[in-house]
Amino acid sequence: FCYMSGWASQIICLLLHLPRPSLEMAAPKPITRLISHVILDLDGTLLNTDCIVSQVLKPFIVKNGKKWDSKKAHKFVGKTPYEAAAVVLEDYGLPYSTEEFLSLINPMFSEQWGNIKALPGANRLIKHLKSSRVPAALASNSSRSNIESKISCQQGWKEYFSAIVGADEVESGKPSPDIFLEAAKRMNADPSNCLVIEDSVPGVTAGKAAGMHVIAVPSVPKRTDEFSSADEIINSLLDLRPEKWGLPPFNDWIEGTLPIDPWFIGGPVIKGFGRGSKVLGIPTANLAAENFSDILSDHTSGVYFGWAGLSKRGIYKMVMSIGWNPYFDNTEKTIEPWLLHGFDEDFYGEELRLVIVGYIRPEANFPSLESLIERIHEDGRIAENALDLPEYAKYKESPYLRNPLQEGAATGGNEAEQEFI
Numbered sequence: 001f002c003y004m005s006g007w008a009s010q011i012i013c014l015l016l017h018l019p020r021p022s023l024e025m026a027a028p029k030p031i032t033r034l035i036s037h038v039i040l041d042l043d044g045t046l047l048n049t050d051c052i053v054s055q056v057l058k059p060f061i062v063k064n065g066k067k068w069d070s071k072k073a074h075k076f077v078g079k080t081p082y083e084a085a086a087v088v089l090e091d092y093g094l095p096y097s098t099e100e101f102l103s104l105i106n107p108m109f110s111e112q113w114g115n116i117k118a119l120p121g122a123n124r125l126i127k128h129l130k131s132s133r134v135p136a137a138l139a140s141n142s143s144r145s146n147i148e149s150k151i152s153c154q155q156g157w158k159e160y161f162s163a164i165v166g167a168d169e170v171e172s173g174k175p176s177p178d179i180f181l182e183a184a185k186r187m188n189a190d191p192s193n194c195l196v197i198e199d200s201v202p203g204v205t206a207g208k209a210a211g212m213h214v215i216a217v218p219s220v221p222k223r224t225d226e227f228s229s230a231d232e233i234i235n236s237l238l239d240l241r242p243e244k245w246g247l248p249p250f251n252d253w254i255e256g257t258l259p260i261d262p263w264f265i266g267g268p269v270i271k272g273f274g275r276g277s278k279v280l281g282i283p284t285a286n287l288a289a290e291n292f293s294d295i296l297s298d299h300t301s302g303v304y305f306g307w308a309g310l311s312k313r314g315i316y317k318m319v320m321s322i323g324w325n326p327y328f329d330n331t332e333k334t335i336e337p338w339l340l341h342g343f344d345e346d347f348y349g350e351e352l353r354l355v356i357v358g359y360i361r362p363e364a365n366f367p368s369l370e371s372l373i374e375r376i377h378e379d380g381r382i383a384e385n386a387l388d389l390p391e392y393a394k395y396k397e398s399p400y401l402r403n404p405l406q407e408g409a410a411t412g413g414n415e416a417e418q419e420f421i
């Protein structure tokens with residue numbers, strides 16, 4: 001349970017006094033000089049490339065008579081294509097040379113570049129740096145031509161970067177500092193004035209070796225301990241606070257909330273974990289997250305809010321936690337919406353539609369059950385107040401919340417029994 005980081009697992013761990021994984025995010029060390037330039041990694045930092053890697057590799061490996069293991073996927077993160085290929089060949093015992101394998105697999109990847117989505121907060125960050133006139137470079141272990149192909153699918157990215165450096169343009173890829181030093185050189189920047197944002201351990205190592213400040217945004221959950229050399233660790237780009245680094249702050253937070261592009265999710269309310277959150281005053285109406293793994297892979301864990309439509313009752317304010325599920329080795333997420341309304345009865349099996357409109361905070365560790373409960377209630381108050389703002393209130397009228405579920409379109413969750421956490 002304790003490696004499940006949604007509200008339910010946090011509550012259970014605190015109830016049972018079980019050890020919890022460290023979710024502490026390292027506070028930035030004091031800055032000695034102001035940051036003037038930003039250097040961004042691409043795959044896993046700005047782009048959700050991991051999704052594509054699994055989509056391409058899984059059928060290839062299965063076709064070669066081997067069983068795909070999603071637990072191994074994290075081993076490719078931050079590697080050059082050649083290194084990643086060698087890892088795949090060794091792990092799965094495939095009968096190819098690295099060169100043969102790359103020549104087979106590269107065209108399959110190229111076909112997918114256009115399908116890679118920007119990670120949450122990536123477009124926001126690029127627009128912010130652009131409007132703040134902060135020069136930025138892209139520094140990736142990918143080849144220059146692959147970088148260009150990938151970013152040409154993202155509107156406005158290519159024009160923005162002052163420099164783009166691929167692994168094939170320097171002597172050694174990350175964890176060597178070469179790529180970052182070359183990026184700084186092309187921007188005429190002193191390495192000590194550069195802030196690197198990276199999702200992988202080799203990338204963080206490379207940034208520090210280059211004498212730069214490094215923020216880690218780990219793309220593999222629950223491995224923050226491997227990133228201790230980073231100057232700061234954040235959960236996602238949504239949590240980036242540029243002012244900590246002497247850069248202009250984002251101005252889009254409203255009353256403790258960050259507006260996001262709305263996303264929609266729905267299904268029957270299902271049985272949860274049976275641990276009496278009702279008693280704690282936080283009755284969540286869970287959805288079967290496994291039915292939404294594609295949508296959830298586009299969103300980072302944390303606390304969000306929005307509107308909830310119950311097919312037989314009406315529309316309510318809602319705050320929710322997205323966490324990682326240990327039953328699936330942290331490759332699947334949990335989704336726990338708390339409808340901010342006192343219901344007289346349970347409603348398991350009833351169709352629940354959600355529109356998620358804003359973000360409140362990343363996951364955090366709490367010293368006691370009381371402090372966790374207090375924080376969840378504060379999340380509820382923040383959501384309650386924010387949803388009255390026109391920015392968020394308008395989504396209450398979203399047709400998706402009101403449309404009755406099409407007969408036969410129900411996904412999973414046949415349990416008609418009501419359950420709270």
Ligand SMILES: [Mg+2]
Nearest residue numbers: 041043044199
């Ligand atoms: Mg990366």
